[in-house]
Amino acid sequence: MxxxxxxxxxxxxxxxxxxxxxTIVSAGANLINIIILAVVLSILLxxxxxxxxxxxxxxxxxxLTQAEEEMSKAIEMRQQYEQKxxxxxxxREDILAEARKQATDTSQRIVASARDEAASIxxxxxxNVEVEWERAQTEMRxxxxxxxxxxxxxxxxxxxxxxxxxxxxxxxxxxxEGMTWRD
Numbered sequence: 001m002x003x004x005x006x007x008x009x010x011x012x013x014x015x016x017x018x019x020x021x022x023t024i025v026s027a028g029a030n031l032i033n034i035i036i037l038a039v040v041l042s043i044l045l046x047x048x049x050x051x052x053x054x055x056x057x058x059x060x061x062x063x064l065t066q067a068e069e070e071m072s073k074a075i076e077m078r079q080q081y082e083q084k085x086x087x088x089x090x091x092r093e094d095i096l097a098e099a100r101k102q103a104t105d106t107s108q109r110i111v112a113s114a115r116d117e118a119a120s121i122x123x124x125x126x127x128n129v130e131v132e133w134e135r136a137q138t139e140m141r142x143x144x145x146x147x148x149x150x151x152x153x154x155x156x157x158x159x160x161x162x163x164x165x166x167x168x169x170x171x172x173x174x175x176x177e178g179m180t181w182r183d
Contacts, residue, residue: 145176148176
């Protein structure tokens with residue numbers, strides 16, 4: 001506290017709280033200096049900084065605009081991709097439906113062809129059976145005739161003379177020729 005008292009005692013008593021010319025001139029000079037300093041700083045610093053800030057603001061605004069454009073393009077591309085995916089899905093379903101239809105048609109053709117082939121094989125087998133049946137009947141007739149002839153020959157040789165033998169043989173042959181065979 002002593003120091004504050006000493007400081008106050010060094011100033012003249014009439015000037016301690018009073019405003020005089022020196023203070024007003026000093027205050028005016030300080031005000032002019034502040035104005036000059038503000039103008040100089042405004043010219044040297046404020047305008048360039050404001051220009052830099054303005055450029056930066058414009059750059060940010062341009063970047064935001066560009067980002068919005070790119071976002072809208074991205075959204076549009078996403079929509080296009082979604083449409084393409086839907087189209088691919090529809091196309092896939094169409095291809096699968098066509099493949100199923102072709103598979104069904106092919107299987108029906110194969111089944112029909114197999115049925116036709118089976119019917120053809122059955123008809124050929126029936127025809128072969130018929131031919132074999134007729135051949136077997138013919139062979140059996142021939143065998144019966146041969147056996148009958150051999151038996152008749154043995155019987156006739158033992159029991160009948162030559163004249164009776166010839167007559168009985170002729171009758172048997174004529175009877176066999178007139179016979180109809182049952183199927």
